[in-house]
Every structure is written in structure tokens, then in C-alpha cells.
Amino acid sequence: MAEHFPEPVVEQIYTLNLGPQHPSTHGVLRVLLDLDGEFIIKADPVIGYGHRGHEKMAENRTYKQFMPNSSRMDYLSGLLYNHGFVLAVEKLAGVQVPERAKYIRVICSELNRISSHLLWFGTYVMDLGGFTPFLYAFDDRENILDILDRVTGSRLTYSYCRFGGVTRDIDAEFIAMTRKFIARLRSRWDDYHNLVTKNVIFIHRTRGVGIIDAQLARQFGVVGPNLRACGVAFDARKSEPYEVYDRFDFEVPTGVKGDALDRYNVRLQEMEQSCRIIEQALDQLPSGPHINEMAPFKVRPPKGEVYLAFESARGLTGYYLVSDGSPYPYRCHIRVPSFGNLHVLTEVLKGTLVADAISILGSIDVVIPEIDR
Amino acid sequence: MAAREELIKKIQALLPQDAVCRDDSYKAGVVFAAQAPLGKLREAIKLCEGCGYYLESITALDFQDTFELVYHLNCYEPTSRISLRVLFGHDQSPPTVSDIFASALWQEREVCEFFGIRFTDHPDLRPLLLPEDADFTPLRKTFGAVHAYHKREEIYG
Amino acid sequence: MGSEMASDWIRIIVGLIIVLAFSQLNALFLVWLERKVAGHIQLRYGPMEVGPHGLLQTIVDGIKLVGKELITPRSADWKLFILAPVLVFAPVLVAFLVLPFDEKLIIRDMNIGVLLIFAFSTLSVLAILAGGWAANNKYALLGAIRSVAQNVAYEIPLLLSVLSVVLMTQSLRFAEIVASQGKIWFIFLQPVAGIIYLICATAETNRAPFDIPEAESELIAGFHTEYSGMRFGLFFLAEYTNMFIVSAVAAALFFGGWHGPFGFSFGIPGIVWFLAKVYVLLFVIMWVRWTFPRVRFDQLMNFSWKVMLPLSLLNLVVTAAVLKFI
Numbered sequence: 001m002a003e004h005f006p007e008p009v010v011e012q013i014y015t016l017n018l019g020p021q022h023p024s025t026h027g028v029l030r031v032l033l034d035l036d037g038e039f040i041i042k043a044d045p046v047i048g049y050g051h052r053g054h055e056k057m058a059e060n061r062t063y064k065q066f067m068p069n070s071s072r073m074d075y076l077s078g079l080l081y082n083h084g085f086v087l088a089v090e091k092l093a094g095v096q097v098p099e100r101a102k103y104i105r106v107i108c109s110e111l112n113r114i115s116s117h118l119l120w121f122g123t124y125v126m127d128l129g130g131f132t133p134f135l136y137a138f139d140d141r142e143n144i145l146d147i148l149d150r151v152t153g154s155r156l157t158y159s160y161c162r163f164g165g166v167t168r169d170i171d172a173e174f175i176a177m178t179r180k181f182i183a184r185l186r187s188r189w190d191d192y193h194n195l196v197t198k199n200v201i202f203i204h205r206t207r208g209v210g211i212i213d214a215q216l217a218r219q220f221g222v223v224g225p226n227l228r229a230c231g232v233a234f235d236a237r238k239s240e241p242y243e244v245y246d247r248f249d250f251e252v253p254t255g256v257k258g259d260a261l262d263r264y265n266v267r268l269q270e271m272e273q274s275c276r277i278i279e280q281a282l283d284q285l286p287s288g289p290h291i292n293e294m295a296p297f298k299v300r301p302p303k304g305e306v307y308l309a310f311e312s313a314r315g316l317t318g319y320y321l322v323s324d325g326s327p328y329p330y331r332c333h334i335r336v337p338s339f340g341n342l343h344v345l346t347e348v349l350k351g352t353l354v355a356d357a358i359s360i361l362g363s364i365d366v367v368i369p370e371i372d373r
Numbered sequence: 374m375a376a377r378e379e380l381i382k383k384i385q386a387l388l389p390q391d392a393v394c395r396d397d398s399y400k401a402g403v404v405f406a407a408q409a410p411l412g413k414l415r416e417a418i419k420l421c422e423g424c425g426y427y428l429e430s431i432t433a434l435d436f437q438d439t440f441e442l443v444y445h446l447n448c449y450e451p452t453s454r455i456s457l458r459v460l461f462g463h464d465q466s467p468p469t470v471s472d473i474f475a476s477a478l479w480q481e482r483e484v485c486e487f488f489g490i491r492f493t494d495h496p497d498l499r500p501l502l503l504p505e506d507a508d509f510t511p512l513r514k515t516f517g518a519v520h521a522y523h524k525r526e527e528i529y530g
Numbered sequence: 531m532g533s534e535m536a537s538d539w540i541r542i543i544v545g546l547i548i549v550l551a552f553s554q555l556n557a558l559f560l561v562w563l564e565r566k567v568a569g570h571i572q573l574r575y576g577p578m579e580v581g582p583h584g585l586l587q588t589i590v591d592g593i594k595l596v597g598k599e600l601i602t603p604r605s606a607d608w609k610l611f612i613l614a615p616v617l618v619f620a621p622v623l624v625a626f627l628v629l630p631f632d633e634k635l636i637i638r639d640m641n642i643g644v645l646l647i648f649a650f651s652t653l654s655v656l657a658i659l660a661g662g663w664a665a666n667n668k669y670a671l672l673g674a675i676r677s678v679a680q681n682v683a684y685e686i687p688l689l690l691s692v693l694s695v696v697l698m699t700q701s702l703r704f705a706e707i708v709a710s711q712g713k714i715w716f717i718f719l720q721p722v723a724g725i726i727y728l729i730c731a732t733a734e735t736n737r738a739p740f741d742i743p744e745a746e747s748e749l750i751a752g753f754h755t756e757y758s759g760m761r762f763g764l765f766f767l768a769e770y771t772n773m774f775i776v777s778a779v780a781a782a783l784f785f786g787g788w789h790g791p792f793g794f795s796f797g798i799p800g801i802v803w804f805l806a807k808v809y810v811l812l813f814v815i816m817w818v819r820w821t822f823p824r825v826r827f828d829q830l831m832n833f834s835w836k837v838m839l840p841l842s843l844l845n846l847v848v849t850a851a852v853l854k855f856i
Binding site: 014016038125128129130131132134135136139195199201202204205353354355356359 | 571741
């Protein structure tokens, strides 16, 4: 366990720059570390290297034109963000969605969540020095990308959802591929547990490292698997059910201590819960249209606002849309989960070792472009 | 449910009668929206913190006649989100809440750099996403390409 | 008298040439082997394009490295900076002089063969420190410091485990040690010492899971961050040659050197047995690298001082006691 080191022993503190070009900071993140030997006295993340001005773009584009932007904020959960944006506009404008479309969107979103967690799993263990699970995880992830590619046409950033449904209907081949993939993924859990979870070195690098307690999480607005690892069972799919999530039977996995190992376990269990949701959705899938033909071509939501929260792979994400009655939003603000998740590191990294900093950064699962927007 | 009801009672006690607008159908994603004067903002936020809420987002809206700061707070119970709204002029400075909720440190930095709203008593208001030497405020409706610039009553009536 | 000395000299020179050639070829082969092993463990093929199954890949990579610009940072200490890659190679080559490839195939069977190898391998730590310091880069310095601490810490259990074997054979000459393993290999008589030696050897050569000094994802590239082109290539090749040396020493001290199992050689010459054992050990070292994550630095140091050292001391005492009373 790393010792906590609040006061420097020696007067010489030197500043180390972690990033922005660094193999382990996911995206372009720069952390200014004040070090005393190997212990971190102060950590100050510097972000904004990937700022593209999405919120300003939103004010100058119609709702439909903004749809590709939504995927590009957090490109690892592109479909989830696309889904969330479409939900927000539908809620504001009062557009009806047929049942089949809702189920299709849920299935694709959960597949996207699994692929995001798989990528996180591979890169996290790679940051710790184990290069092999990365390729196993990507092997599984390729299956998901193939499945989603069939129906959406994209591998990473999707614009699949439309206001009122989805672009293209899924066919029997899609359903068969998905079922086969779920079976294959379930057979892999043993591999992953034997190779990584039970590995003594891995456990030593993650147990007791980067503990976030529930009070600190509340102060900084930490959400998602990081919060659930502290013991708080808070999931937007359960607390504000949207689409058809209230019809499925799934659990919200929680941890106990809030250390990196708990975050790791929570994410692995979440993948299993996503498999359960997909299975139930496939069983309950109704027939019918895949899009509401009566939905307006150019959406003009009435004056007002909406705040729609959904659960992306990183946590609770909020779309705050203010409409002035025209086809262009007046304000579009996205509350991203990585904002709070990264911010809490200014407290958590104090008193840890530099090697632990890498482990903690990886376990938080931040995607910098979504913070930078 | 418990935290939500408790907070609603306390906020209703703090603010004038017509400032709190409750909506149980959660149509706009919030269970109530409260209009607070600038002077009562910190007290209201402290009440939220005391009821176990966390600060989800701080954002600003730029109107021709006023600025509006919107604070969204949520707690870990189902459908409990509330929004606190503050109106003030383009040259006024709202107080900071970063000593109540640490996440406001970064949220207010972002609002400051994009709208030019300076929060009094904030320990560190340098830009978060924009470069350190940025002297422009992108999300103001007086900057760059702007589609529409309204007065507040045109949207909220 | 004169012709004896002349033949002696000729022997040394021929030996040196063979050693240089062999060590370079070996390093080239090991780089290819590592990439193939890594590939197959990771469910992919590794290099396949250049030459049959990518055999010529290393040569082509070497040509590429030679063609790169040799950058020296302006504020670096250029004398040390240029000297470090050369320094790291020199001791490693000396070790080849005493390795027992076969009964008659030792270049110079010195009385203090074992001691010579370990004395010279410590010099390479100096070279790493020089390289990290001279680069004038915080990452490089951190990597160099970690490397020195790690090497010093793991040197001691390594030497103690070797001492246990030396106690048994009462000689520091490689030829004698290997010859006394004719009936049974020392790994069966000294399993604890053997395992300690293998773990410490992995740490000495800065291989994963002990590769903190060159931890790719933590410190960019550790002590060789600022090196480019062939200088970086020299560090790289020196690491593989070092791996060969420690595996060869393990094969000689614990796995019977040029003997076959239980003394049966099946007509296969001793050198083939020796090289086979060395390469199997090298394969195991590579296998471990691609399977395990990295150990954190303080855990690494704790492991050495609190686990390896007492164990190896205990082993030594038990060996001495057993030898006294049998």
C-alpha cells in the first residue's frame, strides 16, 4: 500500500510534467505534478488541448446537423451520446418513438457500453505493463464493431439514431450475431479472471490504490462506475428510467472501498449486466416500424428547456437544451461525467507515488475529448 | 424521496412563494426549478449540500437584457434533480460556491472563460479549456457566428 | 615456449572474434525471437514480411536505426552521453570469455570465472546511470536512479544463491562446477537457489515484470528517453546479450551445462545441449514478460530486501549445515 505523505520531507520539490504526449494519459491530458522524490505533493490537471467548440457549434446548427457532433465528444461511447442527444430533442419536441425502435436503440447502446469497457480493460492493464490482455480485449471488441457496422455503417462514431427512431431496421442476421457474441463473451470471463483479476502483481498494483470515499465523490460530482465503486448504487438507468430500461431486470454492481480494484471489478460486472439487458431486449423485441414516419423533418421544439440524463459508459451524462422555437438550439450544454471524475484527482493524487498515479488515472476511465468538448 | 422532499420544503421556506415551480412529471428533467435572487444563492446551495445533494452542472445563458446562471443539483435517489436559477446583469459578479461544493472550482472556471462572468472570492479563475492567454469569451452571443440573440422573456415568457 | 605463447595468443584472438560474432548474431536472433513470442502470445503472428517468417526483420531494423540522426540534446553532458551506450556493452562482452560452452570450448577457463562474470555485470549499472544523468532529462534521471536501486537490491540475493552452489562444489571455475553435475543437475539439489537466481536475473537485466527503469507507459522510455538511432540500438542489444549471459550462467550453474539429463547425452555434442538449455531459459524469460503486469517500484524493493534476501541467506546457511554434517 502506498504511504500517504502530506508534508514534504525535503525542501526540494520539483515539477514534473506528465503529458500531453504520454502513452498513458488517455487523450491529450497534461498533469503538472509537484514531486518530492517519488511522492506527489500536488497534482494539477491542465486540459483543453482538444477543445473544438461543440457547444458553440450547437448554437449554429440545426438539431439534425448537430447529430454527428454528439458522437465525437466521447468517441468510445459514440452511440450512447447519439442516443442521449436524440432522446433529449425528442423529449423537448414531444416526438413519439415506436416500441421496436426503443428496443433497438437499447440493444445498440448496451453493445456500445460493452465495447467501451473492453477497450478500457485492455488499455488499463497495458498501462500497468501487461501487454497481452489488450489484444484479447480488442479481439472481442472487433466482434461488436462488426455487428454495429452492419446496421449503422460506422465502427466508432455513429449517427444511427434519428428523431423518432433509428435509420435502418435490424435483421435476423444481426440478432443471430449478437446472440453468438454474448455467448462468446461469457466464455471469456474465465480467461480474463485467470489472466488478470487473480494475478498477484495486478492485485498489488490496484488494491488500496486511489481510494475515493463517498463524501469526496459527492463533493466533486463523481458519477458512474467510480461512484459505484465507493458503494453508492446510483445509475441513471435506474434512477431516471428512459426508453424501456424499466422493463429489464438487471443489477447495479457496487464496490466497497472505492479503490482501483473495486472500480475494475465494477466495470467487469457491468459488462455482464449489459449482456443480460441485451438478452432480455432480444427476447422481448416487438415487431413494428423502426421509425416514426410522422416525425417532422426539421425539428422545431417549442420554447423551453430540457435536461436529459442518461448513463454513458463513464457515468451520468446530461444534455441541457434550451430552445427558442427555431430549428437551432439557443444553448446546448453537455454535462460530461469525466469532468468530475478527473477533477477528483486533484485530491486523490496527493500523497501517492508516480507509479500509482498511472494506475489511478487508468482506473478512473477518463476520455479527455469529452471534457474538452 | 426523503432528501428531495426535505430540500423542497427548505427551499420553499427560503425563497418567495412564486419562485419555486414544481413539476412532478419531470418534463424538463427537473422536479422543481427555483428562481433565486443573487443574495440568496449561497444559502440555497448550502441547503442542498446539507440534504445530501451534489452539484451536477453550472451553466450560463446569455440574453440581451440579462445573464442567467443555471445550477443543476441532483442526489442519489430517483428523480430528484432540481435547478436553481439566478438572474443578474452583464456587469455583475455572482458569489462563488466553490467552498461548498469543490466541483464548482472547475465549473465556475469554465463559465468564466466562456461567458466572462467573474465569480467573487473564487481562488483560481484562470481559463480551464481555453488557452491561458485567451482574451475572448466564445459563448457570448456577441462573439463569432450567432444565429439568434433573444431577450429572456422571448423564451421563458 | 614461444610457439606455446603464440598458440595461446592465436587462441585468444580467434576466440575473441568468434565471441564478438556470436554475441551480435545472438542478439539479432533474440530480438526476432522476442517479437515472435510476443506475437504468438497475443494471438497474432509477429513479423512475417521480411524474409521467411520475418527472419531478416532485425537486420532491416538495424539498417534503419543506423540511418537515423544521432541527436544529442544541447544541454546534455555530451562526453558521458556518447560514452554510455559503449560502456554498457563492454562488460557484457567480457563475460563471454569464461562461459562453458562445452568441455573443451571455454575460451579462458579462469579460476575465478564466476566472480569475473558478476563483477563485470555490475559495471553495466554504471553505464545506465551515466546515460540517464547525461541526458539532462527528468524522466531519464528517474529511470536511471530506479535502475541503480533495483540492480543493487537484486545483486545480493543473486550472489548469495550462486554462493550456495559454489559452497557445494568448492570451486569458482565453471568447468569444475559443470563437471560435477554429471550425475544430477544442481537445480534438483538447490531448487530454492535456482528459483531465486532466475528471479534476480530477470530483475538484473531489467526485464518485465521488473522493467521499471524502462517502463514504457510510465516514464516514456526511462533512462534511454533521449537516445536515438544506433545509440538506442546499442542499449537494446546490450540488454539482450545480458539476458543471454545470465541464462548461460543459469544453465551452467543449475541445469548441468553441457551434460544431458542424468548424464545421458544420446550422442548429441555438449554444446548443443548447452545452447538448447540457454534458449529454453530465454524463452521462459520472454514468456514471463508478456504475461505479467509490472511490479510497482516500492513493491519491487520490498520484495528484494524483505523476501529474496532472507530466503537466500537461509538457503546458504542450510546448505552449509547440510554439507558440514554429510
